[in-house]
Amino acid sequence: MTHGREVLVEVNNLSVEFQTTEGVLRAVTGLSYTVSQGETVAILGESGSGKSVSIEALMGIIDPPNGRITSGEIRFRGTNLLTMPTTLRHRINGEHIAMIFQDALAALNPSQTVGKQIGEMFTLHRGIRHREAFQYAIELMNRVRIPAAAKRAHCYPHEFSGGMRQRIMIATAIALEPEVLIADEPTTALDVTVQSQIMDLLTELRTERNMGLVLISHDLGVVADVADRVLVMYAGQIMECGPLREVYRTPSHPYTIGLLNSIPNNQSTQERLQPIKGLPPSPVAIPPGCPFHPRCPSAIELCHRVLPSLEKLPGTNRASACHRKHEVLDNAG
Amino acid sequence: MRISIRASATIDMGTNMSEPATKVTIATGKVGLSPGMLVRGLLRDKVTLFACLFLTILATVAVCAPWITPHDPMDQNLFMRHKPPMTSADSGLVHILGTDALGRDLLSRLMMGAQVSLSIGLLGVLVSGTFGVTLGLIAGYYRGWIDDIIMRAVDVMLGFPTLLVALFVLFVIGGGYVNLVLVLALTRWMIYARVARGMTMSLREEPFIEGARVIGASDFRIITRHLWPNLLSPVLVLATLEVARLILAESALSFLGFGIQPPSSSWGLEVAGGRSYITTAWWIVTFSGAIIFLTALSLNLLANWLRALADPVQRWRWLSKHTASQTNPLKERQ
């Protein structure tokens, strides 16, 4: 799938921890993935599965000493971002890797006009004057189809609708034509009709600019239409990953099956929705063995003791972290 | 003593798939700040520990002052005027902090002054706190016209130059211990009313208060049994800050001659007494003022620490081994 395309981001064995009252919170453990040009990678998972934290690590906005990256490397075009001096590190953001946040209203500065905030990308990275940057901002607002952009650029974030605010976020993110765009639940806060418009805009921009797109979501439906590859995360670890169609059609991990069964209108054979039983573990007390075993319908004694490693399924581009992946796959098939 | 506080930070890992990632909710519920926790927190924080020790010693000295002063604080000796610290008296006892213009032992005077200054601070807070919290509770609980009246009064009082009003009133009714306490209380009750009203307004909507009302609990019972315990910890923090403020205000008023009147002793009065001799007897002003400063600083340190401890989002800092950072990672992920 990614043949002939340059690998942009390469995350290897990344682990992130936080210090809390209740103890060490292991937000992400041993995470590895790559993002290539023109490719959409979806990271799927429930609340607290570590998807957002893994992205914050990629953006370098986890602040020590509470949050610590305990192991691993994050490479952008071969350079390890984690060992880069901080003065150079934050220049990568916006210029090469840009990000869109879930709640656009919270992510925009309430006391600045949107034109100024979009234009800030140019003043910050290119040293362009405010006035000129503001003109660029208007062009970008036109590009993401905000009506009457020249006038609206002078408005403040709270004067826009949710969908328009998300467009402003997108305009900001694509301002400097970054190679990688990260979207953290970009449509969660929006109406269903607006959701598809925003997703269409994102895929259109990805194709137009040949960007690598990382899409964080809990919504399998949103991901299904746009993603090439998918990573399913649970308790800070990857449960299953591979090309989206294959993973959806023949999941090789009980957790993925559970996720697919718990959403309406999927191709699964189940008639009724079947939510996953139980609760995800607290990240300060992740169970030994496979983190999913307390909720897993197919768990065996081995799962209680031994943490399964993420292993490739022979003859495919997929991998699964389940001791019984072959049986699960056979059942699904 | 058990301070209960509402609200505790928990990480919500809910099963609801529409929840955004790693969302943190502040769940409500009572979380006790046990004595054990206080002691553990205190041992971790050396500065506050010293502040507490200092305040404990000071309070003990103030209570026992009549029996433990090394010299009679009223005993004048014109041969012993303005003797510097560590001068020996005829009796062989040392004037550790020196003597004042009338040859009285400064340390003994400050010990007696501690009684006056500390008790005025505490009593003033007790009076203003009781008055302010009561009005705030009533305003926040009943709302409507009574709230309007009380809060309008608070607004007006806050718009007043309070120290000037205190001077003005003390001029009219005269200085002295009781008047000072009343005037100080009069100028500070609004702060408590504001805090109590704000908290009551938000607590009023909480399910456990609604629940109590549904099962037919009387207003009095709801206020005393349910609202007040939840107000206790913020009011305690505020009261600690206010004791420091009132001690400073008392010393300023006494310094100006409108507060405690001689021959009684208060710290501010000692500074005033030493002012004319500042070039010849530096120790009088220096030590009298330093004790006020150290007391206020200790109280402020204590309040700062209590506030952090009472705030569940911040509490982890003091109790976890890594006390380095000020922000809570959980809070940051909201």
Next chain:
Amino acid sequence: MTRYVLRRAFHSVGVALTVLVLVFFVGRMIGDPAVLILPVDARAEQVEELRERLGLNAPLSTQFLTFVTGAVRGDFGVSFWQQVPALGLVLERLPSTLLLAAATMAISIPLAILLGALAVLNPGSWADKSVTVASLSGVSVVDFWLGLMLILIFSVQLGWLPTSGYGDLEHLILPAVVLAASPLGRIAQIARSAVLDEMSKAYIRAARAKGMSRRRAVFRHGLKNAFVPIITMAGDETTSVLNGAVVIETVFAWPGIGLLLIQAIQRRDLPLIESTVFTVAVLVILTNLFVDLAYAYLNPRIRYN
């Protein structure tokens, strides 16, 4: 915006009138002004004569009306001490107090915000802890004592600055520095916690994702949005400084309205006391109005609603 300004201004006038009423009643109700004014051993006919002269034998309502109509026209009566209109005396002294207050706030506000931001740049570092201890010390400072100590060190021992008086910049330094200690501490504390609060918000993370360093995010975005608590505290502290000026002006013999009030009280000059208290109250009210307008100016959401 206009409606907001008008509403705030209307509120201020209301507070000012209330203050006026209270000044009158505190002045008249608690004791007989004639008795207060005259020496303790004054004869009964002296008291009676003064009562007649001051119009105190008229019904209270008439007295109140006379007082309020006079006050609105800026007439608080003639000072017993100097035999000239009392308010005139106060206004004469006003500029020096305003100068002192302005110098104090000019020292404390920028420095406090800088300290607060500095603490936030490296939470938990020794710089942060020093800022906390320094600000708590500022809050705990005994201003008249600090004044005396600074006089002892800088004027008596080193001879660098005058002990007291008014005129040059060097007269201004010590009183302004002493008065600045407490607001510096309080504003630094609030600035630190307000900016820290802002730093955990999504738009700051977004700014950093745009490629902004933490330092720049603090100064460019965090500070501006942390203004509400900072300005509120700065306003409150300006009020405290006007109060604290009474003590500090006495210590440094600074000829402002604080010193005037003490002199007026010592001379039992009721009209002068009343006009001083009212003038300071008006200053406090104006400060609060200014703070309200600053909110509107800095917060687009208020400005447009």
